[in-house]
Amino acid sequence: xxxxxxxxxxxxxxxxxxxxxxxxxxxxxxxxxxxxxxxxxxxxxxxxxxxxxxxxxxxxxxxxxxxxxxxxxxxxxxxxxxxxxxxxxxxxxxxxxxxxxxxxxxxxxxxxxxxxxxxxxxxxxxxxxxxxxxxxxxxxxxxxxxxxxxxxxxxxxxxxxxxxxxxxxxxxxxxxxxxxxxxxxxxxxxxxxxxxxxxxxxxxxxxxxxxxxxxxxxxxxxxxxxxxxxxxxxxxxxxxxxxxxxxxxxxxxxxxxxxxxxxxxxxx
Numbered sequence: 189x190x191x192x193x194x195x196x197x198x199x200x201x202x203x204x205x206x207x208x209x210x211x212x213x214x215x216x217x218x219x220x221x222x223x224x225x226x227x228x229x230x231x232x233x234x235x236x237x238x239x240x241x242x243x244x245x246x247x248x249x250x251x252x253x254x255x256x257x258x259x260x261x262x263x264x265x266x267x268x269x270x271x272x273x274x275x276x277x278x279x280x281x282x283x284x285x286x287x288x289x290x291x292x293x294x295x296x297x298x299x300x301x302x303x304x305x306x307x308x309x310x311x312x313x314x315x316x317x318x319x320x321x322x323x324x325x326x327x328x329x330x331x332x333x334x335x336x337x338x339x340x341x342x343x344x345x346x347x348x349x350x351x352x353x354x355x356x357x358x359x360x361x362x363x364x365x366x367x368x369x370x371x372x373x374x375x376x377x378x379x380x381x382x383x384x385x386x387x388x389x390x391x392x393x394x395x396x397x398x399x400x401x402x403x404x405x406x407x408x409x410x411x412x413x414x415x416x417x418x419x420x421x422x423x424x425x426x427x428x429x430x431x432x433x434x435x436x437x438x439x440x441x442x443x444x445x446x447x448x449x450x451x452x453x454x455x456x
Contacts, residue, residue, distance in 0.1 A: 198287040202295025206269070207302055224258045224307045228314040235378055244412025247319040252404035253377030255311055255336050256397050259304055260372050263343035266300050267351030267360040275356055279449070290446045293352075297344040304340045308333060324409030332407030339400050339430060342437035349445040377401050381423070382416075393420040396433040402426035 231254060232247050241249045270293070273279050282292050312320075322329045351360050374392055375381070381392040392398050402418070403426035405411050422429040 198291030199294040199298060201287075202282075202292050203298045206296060206299035221306060221310050223261075224254070224311040225314050227254050227258055228311055228318060231378065232318040239379060241380075241412055242414075244410075244415070245319060247315075248321065248323075248410040249405070249412070250378065251311070251315040251320040252408060252410055253375070253401045254315070255308065255404055256339070256375075256401045257372045257377050258307055258311060259336055259340035260343055260368055260397060262300070262304055262307060263340060263347045264361060264364045264368065265303065265347075266296055266344040267347030267349075267354075267364065268357040269300075270296055270348055270351035271354060271357045271360045274352065289450050293345075293348050293442075293445045293449050297341060297348055300344050301337060301341055304337055308336065320410070322408050324407060328407045328409070332404050335403055335407070335427065335430060336400065338434050339396075342434040342441075345438055345441040345445055349441050349448055352445060352448040371395065372397050375401065376423075382419070393418075394422055396422075396430065399423060399426045399429040399433070403430050 228251070231250055235246065235250065239246050270279075273292075279292065283289075347360070347364065350364065351357075354360055354363065374384070374388055375395045375398040376392055377397065381389060381398055384392050399422045402423050406426060418424050418426075
């Protein structure tokens, strides 16, 4: 128990260090706050004028997908931050200290939860301005926000592992884009999954981003009345399917990232 307490204490110290960095490097805060705002406004007014959702508002349909997309893309920040610390030799300094080996990675992922909360606040505010509403009560909405944050936290562990594997932050950004872009767009984030053709439809229906988006829409009360019931189990049970992915991603990538942290060498 004492070792666990020390590990959490060390992790909290690293979390604090990463949060303080927001104040000292305001460009980070600017990116965290402006990117989700741009996503909401851009998609609301560009897609909103060309896509029709029968029985409902496209802008209400949109926000759940925008939440999921922004938080998944935000996970890249975790990997890039760790890759930058490795490149600058900061990780080597941490490893020379009498601290828990898991503290650095845990602190990095924990601090990014704060960034994600800020992003959600900005997106929710922008969503309210463009016509999004919470129609299912505050309690369900809080569950929706919590599920979004948990999913983003799980993705942060994936990107933490990637960040410790690659030689630079630029590689993290480029490699992640190749995976995250199709993962977030071949989904029900911006159009109903049933509108997609053939294999793309199947991929979208089983895509965890689609389940997260569907769960958010259900919890926020943004499913239009009379909408057809989803045809596949992941979307019929979106909250459960999302939780399964959260547990699986953390269960696999938290140990992998911690082990890779112990093995990784400074990249120059």
